[in-house]
Amino acid sequence: MAKYVEHEVAYYYDFHPTEEDLMGETSVHANLVHYLIEVLKWLFRGQVCTVYENLNFYQTPNPREYPLAPDIAIIKGIEFKHVRSWRVGKTGPPPQVVFEIASEETWKKDLDEKPGKYALMGVKEYFAYDPNEPPIGKHASRRLFGWQLDKERREMREMSVGPDGRLWSPHLDSFLIPDRDYLRLSERNGQLRLTEAEARRAEAEAETRRAQALAEKLRSLGIDPNHV
Numbered sequence: 001m002a003k004y005v006e007h008e009v010a011y012y013y014d015f016h017p018t019e020e021d022l023m024g025e026t027s028v029h030a031n032l033v034h035y036l037i038e039v040l041k042w043l044f045r046g047q048v049c050t051v052y053e054n055l056n057f058y059q060t061p062n063p064r065e066y067p068l069a070p071d072i073a074i075i076k077g078i079e080f081k082h083v084r085s086w087r088v089g090k091t092g093p094p095p096q097v098v099f100e101i102a103s104e105e106t107w108k109k110d111l112d113e114k115p116g117k118y119a120l121m122g123v124k125e126y127f128a129y130d131p132n133e134p135p136i137g138k139h140a141s142r143r144l145f146g147w148q149l150d151k152e153r154r155e156m157r158e159m160s161v162g163p164d165g166r167l168w169s170p171h172l173d174s175f176l177i178p179d180r181d182y183l184r185l186s187e188r189n190g191q192l193r194l195t196e197a198e199a200r201r202a203e204a205e206a207e208t209r210r211a212q213a214l215a216e217k218l219r220s221l222g223i224d225p226n227h228v
Helices: 019-023 027-043 107-112 114-121 196-220
Strands: 049-053 072-076 097-101 125-129 144-150 155-158 167-169 174-179 182-186
Touching: 027 049, 027 072, 027 097, 027 182, 027 196, 107 114, 107 125, 114 125, 114 144, 114 155, 125 167, 125 174, 144 167, 144 174
Parallel strands: 097 125
Antiparallel strands: 049 072, 072 097, 125 144, 144 155, 167 174, 174 182
C-alpha cells in the first residue's frame, strides 16, 4: 500500500484567495453542498473514506500552481486528516469522485474546462450540477452532467443521462437524481440515500409505527398494552 506524507510546499494560493474564493456563494449553492456532504458521510460510515469541501488540490511542487478546488471531493481508502491543501501523490491519491455546483461565474468552466483538468489529475468520476432556478446557460433544460475517466487516453468521457436526467455512479454505488435545488442519491431499488439525521428520524418513526401496531394487536386480543 502506498504511504503518503504531508507536502512541504508553501503554495501561494493556500494563503491568498483564488478567483473562485472571491466570488462567494449563494444560499442555494451552500445548502446543496452541505446536504450532499452529510449524505456522503452517512453513506460511507464505517468505511475508510474522507469527504472534503472546497479543498485546494495540487499536482506539482510549483508554489505558484493554481489549484483545483472542487466543491466536494471524495477520497476512498484514506482516513480523514486536517490539511491546508492536498498534493496528489504526496498527501494522498486523487479523489475518486468530485462534484461542482453551478454558479453564474463558474458554470461554463465547470462544463468545458474542468472535465479535462480533473482527468489529468486522475479523478475517476466528475459530476456538475445546476440547482439554480431558472437553470443557467444554454443547457437550461438539463441540470446534471457527468464524466468518467478513460484511463488509457487519460480523458473524460461524458456519461449518458437517463430519461429523468439521472446518472449512475459506480464509485458511489448510487443513482444521482436531479431534484430542482437538490441533487438526490438513491440505491438501485429507488430508496433514497439519507443524511444521518434523516436516517435516525426514519428509524425512530419506524419504531413508533411498530410499537403502535403491536399495541393494536394486543388490544385486539383483549390485552392492555400498558400492562405488558
